[in-house]
Amino acid sequence: MKQPLQLQINGESRQMLVEPFYSLLDCLRDEAQLTGAKKGCDEGDCGACTVLMDGQPVTSCLVLAHSAHHADITTIEGLASVAALSPVQRAFVEHGGLQCGFCIPGLIMSATGFLQSNPNPTEEDVRFAIGGNLCRCTGYARVVEAIMAAAAEMRAAQ
Amino acid sequence: MARFNYLEPHSLDEALRMLADGGDGVRLVAGSTDFLIRWRTGFWRPDAVVCMQHVPGLDAISFNDADGLSLGAMATVQAIEQHDVIRQRYPALAAGATAFAGVQVRNLATIGGNACNASPAGDTLPALLAYDAQCRIVGPAGERWLPLTEFFQGPGRTALQPGEILTELRLPPPPPRTGGLYIKHSPRGAMDISAIGAAAVVSLADDGACRRVSIALGAVAPVPMRANAAEGRLIGQQPTAANIAEAARIAAQSTNPISDVRSGAGYRRDMVQVLTQRTLQHAVATAAGGPAPFGELRRLALQTAI
Known part of the structure; x- marks a missing residue:
């Protein structure tokens, strides 16, 4: 039976009725109507469902929705303001770090979480940080370029 | 699809009671990274899960020269990978943690969960064995300590008895050099x-x-x-x-x-x-x-x- 659940999503408190066996991903997509996080494998392997919990990237398909009430959850919908994309989103656009786009919300959430704690990464650090995100189109080269460029821009803006 | 109820203890005593009351139908979950996958395949079909994430204090990591390293069972693999003392004094464990899955899974998966899952391929487990880890196990009859070498009984099988919880892994201090x-x-x-x-x-x-x-x-x-x-x-x-x-x-x-x-x-x-x-x-x-x-x-x- 669905149970009441209050989650902090993108700075808003959301009250929902959620099945006890729902993953955070199912809760975000089916109950909160936030479909940016994608269901690729539903096994934690592809990273398309990545969101931030208290700033840390997690595969939301492996999180029990009801266990997440303590955390600040950020989804791809929470990054851009009305006026502007986030620096990471903008860098993906400017560097062509995307093709079909299915994996991109997850990649951008991984990159965003990573750059918050590692503002000055090497390319090797970036590749390690996105090791849990599968992309079958880009070959990752421009994705890595975009994340390095976003890091440089965010450092310059400090 | 098999449904299950969600139970959330806020103390170890409450968790032990939930396990005792639920019997065979309940399953303890830590980071839930193995659990949700195995539930979706139908391999595990509990009536209820007891989620350990909100029991305070179980994720602590501490080190001193006398007792060595204490890893709360709910310490995440990422917290272990990032820990400076572990990188310095227990580099094989830091290596096992960094080789583990990807960062999104490391942020969820716990050291206790990796041990209790008892996969022969668990990436933190060889290092824990190599550093002579001891398991602190709490159950209805109280507390006991068991060497990790005796904890693993077979693929997916451990020495945990019904109603028992692995709460801590302790690694003695490595000698100099x-x-x-x-x-x-x-x-x-x-x-x-x-x-x-x-x-x-x-x-x-x-x-x-x-x-x-x-x-x-x-x-x-x-x-x-x-x-x-x-x-x-x-x-x-x-x-x-x-x-x-x-x-x-x-x-x-x-x-x-x-x-x-x-x-x-x-x-x-x-x-x-x-x-x-x-x-x-x-x-x-x-x-x-x-x-x-x-x-x-x-x-x-x-x-x-x-």
């Missing part, structure tokens, strides 16, 4: 299950001989295992290339691998020899001067090609 490394060998660098994993920890005496040696292997037997005969071959000996090679050969003989989608049994046995030799060489080389910088440790820990 100790080095260590874990190497994970898998076809893909990230997000893959180990085809073979090997950890070695070596402590040198003042005359340069091996005072203490531990070799632990993953994915080459029904449980993560210590290679005792290979350790015995090196203890008290100088860590010469010939002695290390001989110990690695004995380690390979002591395994009992299967053939599966990730490797043939023969390949696994051959690679145990290669990886054991490399981890021993690295452990000896870094025993005096301290561990390699973490970036180098990370590169060494993940070997996609031999």
Whole structure:
């Protein structure tokens, strides 16, 4: 039976009725109507469902929705303001770090979480940080370029 | 789809009561990374889960020179990977943690969950064995301590009795002049299950001989295992290339691998020899001067090609 659940999503408190066996991903997509996080494998392997919990990237398909009430959850919908994309989103656009786009919300959430704690990464650090995100189109080269460029821009803006 | 109820204890006593009341129908979950996958396949079909994430204090990591390292069972693999003292004093464990899945899973998965899942291929487990981890287990009858070597009973099977909870892993302080490394060998660098994993920890005496040696292997037997005969071959000996090679050969003989989608049994046995030799060489080389910088440790820990 669905149970009441209050989650902090993108700075808003959301009250929902959620099945006890729902993953955070199912809760975000089916109950909160936030479909940016994608269901690729539903096994934690592809990273398309990545969101931030208290700033840390997690595969939301492996999180029990009801266990997440303590955390600040950020989804791809929470990054851009009305006026502007986030620096990471903008860098993906400017560097062509995307093709079909299915994996991109997850990649951008991984990159965003990573750059918050590692503002000055090497390319090797970036590749390690996105090791849990599968992309079958880009070959990752421009994705890595975009994340390095976003890091440089965010450092310059400090 | 089998439904389950969600139970959330806020103390260890409450968790123990929920386990006792629920009997066989309840399953304890830690990071839920293994649980949700196995529930979706229908392999696990509990009536209820007891989620340990909101029991305070179970994720603590602490170190002191007398007692060594205490890892709360709910400490995440990422917290272990990032921990400076672990990188310095328990580099094989830091290597196992960094070789583990990807960052999104490391942020959820816990050290206690990895132990209780009891996969022969669990990436933190060889290092825990190599550092002589002890398990603190709390249950209806109170508390008991068990060496991790006795905790693993078979693939997915542990020494936990009904109603018991693994709450802490304790690793004694390594002696001075100790080095260590874990190497994970898998076809893909990230997000893959180990085809073979090997950890070695070596402590040198003042005359340069091996005072203490531990070799632990993953994915080459029904449980993560210590290679005792290979350790015995090196203890008290100088860590010469010939002695290390001989110990690695004995380690390979002591395994009992299967053939599966990730490797043939023969390949696994051959690679145990290669990886054991490399981890021993690295452990000896870094025993005096301290561990390699973490970036180098990370590169060494993940070997996609031999």
